Amino acid sequence: MRKVKDISCEEAIRHLLEYLDSECEVHTHEEIDQHLSACQACYSRMEFEKRLRSQLRNSGEQAVPDSLKNRIDKLFSGGLKN
Amino acid sequence: MSSKPRPPETRDDLRTFCETEIGAILDRLYGTALRLTRNQADAEDLVADTVVKALGNISRLQDRSCFHGWVFRILYNTFKSNCRRKSARPEDCISSLTGDATEADDTFWLFDKLHQPFLLWWGNYEQEFLDQLEIEDLCKAVDALPDNYRIVITLSDIEGFSYQEIADTLEIPVGTVRSRLARGRSMLQKSLWDYAQTVGLAPGHAKPQGDDLCVK
Numbered sequence: 001m002r003k004v005k006d007i008s009c010e011e012a013i014r015h016l017l018e019y020l021d022s023e024c025e026v027h028t029h030e031e032i033d034q035h036l037s038a039c040q041a042c043y044s045r046m047e048f049e050k051r052l053r054s055q056l057r058n059s060g061e062q063a064v065p066d067s068l069k070n071r072i073d074k075l076f077s078g079g080l081k082n
Numbered sequence: 083m084s085s086k087p088r089p090p091e092t093r094d095d096l097r098t099f100c101e102t103e104i105g106a107i108l109d110r111l112y113g114t115a116l117r118l119t120r121n122q123a124d125a126e127d128l129v130a131d132t133v134v135k136a137l138g139n140i141s142r143l144q145d146r147s148c149f150h151g152w153v154f155r156i157l158y159n160t161f162k163s164n165c166r167r168k169s170a171r172p173e174d175c176i177s178s179l180t181g182d183a184t185e186a187d188d189t190f191w192l193f194d195k196l197h198q199p200f201l202l203w204w205g206n207y208e209q210e211f212l213d214q215l216e217i218e219d220l221c222k223a224v225d226a227l228p229d230n231y232r233i234v235i236t237l238s239d240i241e242g243f244s245y246q247e248i249a250d251t252l253e254i255p256v257g258t259v260r261s262r263l264a265r266g267r268s269m270l271q272k273s274l275w276d277y278a279q280t281v282g283l284a285p286g287h288a289k290p291q292g293d294d295l296c297v298k
Contacts, residue, residue: 013191017267018260021238023245048193048208053239059217059224060240062113068126072108075133076101 007031012042020049096140103149104133110241111157117236118161120225128164132157151243155251158233189264192271196278198285211283215274223273231266238263 004027012035018024019032036043104111111132115125135156143152196208224235237243237251238259245263249256278284 017264021245021263023260044197044208045191045193048197048212051212052192055212055215055217055220056224056235056239057242059220060113060117060236061109062116064108064112065122065126068112068129069108071126071130072104072133075130075137076097076104 004030004034007035009035009039009042012036012039013045016042016046016049020046020053097137099146100137100140104136104153107150107153111153114154114157114236114241115161117221117224117232117240118158124164128157128161131160131164135160151247151251154237154241154243158251190268190272190275192275192278195275195284207283207285211274211278214281214283219277220274223270223277226273227266227269230262231269234259234262235266235270239267 012032015024015028015032019029022029024032036046108129111129112125115128115132116122119125119128132153136153139156143149192211193208196211198207224232224240227235233252234248237248238245243251245256245259248259252259275284
């Protein structure tokens, strides 16, 4: 089994946001996983970024105005036109 | 692994499919349209135009599982063409939407500004900040970003698209998506830091006594 390389805090932080995006190389993801399990400071940072990301995601849910809902309903009741 | 389902064949099926899928993501489509246009009336027009185009072209969508990305691509392309049409100088508009990201300066980390290890026993500025961060303030910070960065932040951090999906939607290289995200996130965190200082949620700006850390 391949040994996962130990990385520094700097290296973990450099890839942290891509790690949260699940856009790292597999080996980088494993290295950050291992680092986070041993480093409380980086783990706290990761939790902060994760929570901030989650709040950003929640901000995307906008109440749709009735005027737009009605327009969309009308479009669908009109059917397909080609 | 089972093969992907074929798209529905009849017009009624297509309409029903489209209506169901649009209904499930209408709030997110509208939210993204608001982030792009920064204006409620324009956002409503953009979503309605997008739905018209989706309905008209749904029969061309071979893989139904791609509907979400496909309809957001229509939304973005419609926004881009509206922007070109409305701009007095279309070349400026196109440039602001497609120009390359500048290299990120040193990344700004909000966490580094808020985190105070010596306060851990009785207070925690970073958690306090997130607890009190209102969605409206977050939206304002995103809206204040320049177009290039606002769009990738919206598609990635708010809508959860992969780098490749964003690259396909915006028709830019994945490397550009990465650099715009890095720069955009740094700008967003800087803007949130300014906000934290304004509302007294930053170390040195909030009251230093333990019981007073929770700023209302």
